[in-house]
Amino acid sequence: MAGWQKPRGLNRSCFLLIVIAGMERFAFKGVASNMVTYLTDVVKMSNSAAAKTVNNWCGFTSMLPLLVASLADYWDRYSTILTSSFLYVVGLVALTSTALAWATHPTDNISSSYLFWSLCLISLGQGGYNPSLQAFGADQIPNDEDLPRTKDEQKSNKKSLFFQWWYFGVCGGSLAGVTVMSYIQDTFGWVLGFAIPTIAMAASILLFWCGSRIYTYKQDDAISGRSLMDIVRAIKEAVSKLMNSRITLPSRKPDVVELELQEKPLCQNSGNARALKEKPGGGDVSYLVQNGKAVLRLLPIWSMLLMFAVIFQQPATFFTKQGMTMKRNVGSGFKIPPATLQSCITVSIILLMPFYDVLLIPLARMITRDEKGISVTERMGVGMVLSIIAMAIAALVETKRLEIVQKMEFVDQNMETEVPLSIFWLLPQYILLGISDIFTVVGMQEFFYSEVPVRMRTMGIALYTSVFGVGSFLSALLISLVEYFTSSEGGQELVLR
Numbered sequence: 001m002a003g004w005q006k007p008r009g010l011n012r013s014c015f016l017l018i019v020i021a022g023m024e025r026f027a028f029k030g031v032a033s034n035m036v037t038y039l040t041d042v043v044k045m046s047n048s049a050a051a052k053t054v055n056n057w058c059g060f061t062s063m064l065p066l067l068v069a070s071l072a073d074y075w076d077r078y079s080t081i082l083t084s085s086f087l088y089v090v091g092l093v094a095l096t097s098t099a100l101a102w103a104t105h106p107t108d109n110i111s112s113s114y115l116f117w118s119l120c121l122i123s124l125g126q127g128g129y130n131p132s133l134q135a136f137g138a139d140q141i142p143n144d145e146d147l148p149r150t151k152d153e154q155k156s157n158k159k160s161l162f163f164q165w166w167y168f169g170v171c172g173g174s175l176a177g178v179t180v181m182s183y184i185q186d187t188f189g190w191v192l193g194f195a196i197p198t199i200a201m202a203a204s205i206l207l208f209w210c211g212s213r214i215y216t217y218k219q220d221d222a223i224s225g226r227s228l229m230d231i232v233r234a235i236k237e238a239v240s241k242l243m244n245s246r247i248t249l250p251s252r253k254p255d256v257v258e259l260e261l262q263e264k265p266l267c268q269n270s271g272n273a274r275a276l277k278e279k280p281g282g283g284d285v286s287y288l289v290q291n292g293k294a295v296l297r298l299l300p301i302w303s304m305l306l307m308f309a310v311i312f313q314q315p316a317t318f319f320t321k322q323g324m325t326m327k328r329n330v331g332s333g334f335k336i337p338p339a340t341l342q343s344c345i346t347v348s349i350i351l352l353m354p355f356y357d358v359l360l361i362p363l364a365r366m367i368t369r370d371e372k373g374i375s376v377t378e379r380m381g382v383g384m385v386l387s388i389i390a391m392a393i394a395a396l397v398e399t400k401r402l403e404i405v406q407k408m409e410f411v412d413q414n415m416e417t418e419v420p421l422s423i424f425w426l427l428p429q430y431i432l433l434g435i436s437d438i439f440t441v442v443g444m445q446e447f448f449y450s451e452v453p454v455r456m457r458t459m460g461i462a463l464y465t466s467v468f469g470v471g472s473f474l475s476a477l478l479i480s481l482v483e484y485f486t487s488s489e490g491g492q493e494l495v496l497r
Contacts, residue, residue, distance in 0.1 A: 309471020
């Protein structure tokens with residue numbers, strides 16, 4: 001399980017989609033990882049305004065799948081991927097044009113509205129692209145894994161293996177985007193720095209289209225063939241039923257229903273699907289109500305993951321600006337771009353991911369005497385604990401940095417001052433966040449995909465991304481609170497001076 005060889009147990013289509021996902025991450029990270037620097041140096045925003053803008057943009061991007069995923073589930077994932085990827089590329093082209101306009105006329109201010117709409121197009125394209133692509137990739141797993149099974153049934157680990165290698169491919173693309181593109185943007189300019197991700201995204205679309213013959217296309221009999229008006233009418237009836245508090249369970253014994261809810265996700269089996277197809281009126285309402293109940297059952301765990309999502313946003317905002325104030329010289333002539341330190345997260349993931357199955361799972365099996373070794377929720381919990389430790393280390397480093405700033409005699413509050421503290425002091429927090437991602441992020445993907453009905457699996461992936469969307473907004477709120485409580489009388493920022 002090393003290198004870029006095809007993961008054992010996964011078919012060609014899975015491997016191809018993993019590569020395509022890596023190319024998309026290269027494009028997005030190549031833009032997003034250094035966006036805070038673009039906003040401060042080119043658009044001339046303040047540090048806090050740039051950080052809040054990036055957080056709000058990332059939050060908006062991560063929340064959009066909740067709206068688009070339902071269309072992908074009711075429509076067609078393949079078509080959704082192609083349509084949304086077109087919007088994605090148009091947004092990247094528009095963003096590149098803003099950098100070109102600034103390079104041509106440096107004295108002119110970049111139109112904030114044009115920049116805003118280019119970022120919105122990227123968000124809209126990614127909102128349909130990412131969850132649909134990942135759900136489409138998981139659909140390539142053979143049919144014997146379509147439905148979750150009870151704890152007593154022997155279950156293959158192919159789904160877990162897929163999500164693990166999916167994240168491996170995503171991190172590989174992210175690593176290339178963060179390291180290569182940050183260096184190009186800081187050295188050769190923003191036009192080339194944005195044009196390369198645009199070309200990479202366009203190439204990934206072409207590669208996806210070329211692989212159409214080898215994909216597995218799955219349809220759910222419970223929904224396929226319904227018109228849009230039938231779906232809208234069913235949603236209205238379901239909402240009306242929920243408002244009137246007259247939700248009824250299927251006509252089965254209550255103890256049987258309760259037992260099923262405890263042992264397996266609220267997932268429609270083939271028999272239920274056929275029954276719903278035969279009864280299009282009430283069946284639609286029952287189907288949607290059951291789906292809604294399945295999503296509501298996930299909200300407690302969804303809420304618990306929000307603080308991890310807030311921590312997840314820090315490397316692209318405050319950690320990057322923190323690194324810009326520290327000593328970045330390597331040798332006499334080379335300066336480390338602060339955004340490239342985000343690559344430490346992905347490097348730690350890529351290096352340690354193969355050891356998860358080789359070392360950690362066998363060790364967990366010995367301790368727990370469970371065939372799977374560690375459950376999905378336990379995996380997420382371990383990652384959250386590691387992220388807390390990483391933030392504690394980050395707080396210690398920031399305390400030391402501020403102490404050095406206060407001891408310096410000449411500090412201009414309106415300019416970034418290089419602190420005689422090596423940027424490599426930030427490495428421990430980056431590496432620990434990478435290790436926590438192996439546990440939490442992969443566990444989140446598998447959890448939200450597996451715990452929803454089969455026909456809602458794009459929505460399941462959207463629920464996973466929405467955690468990071470809300471986390472981005474919470475991170476922006478946290479910045480505003482810190483800025484408010486740590487501002488001086490003159491209104492100057494004391495954070496990241």
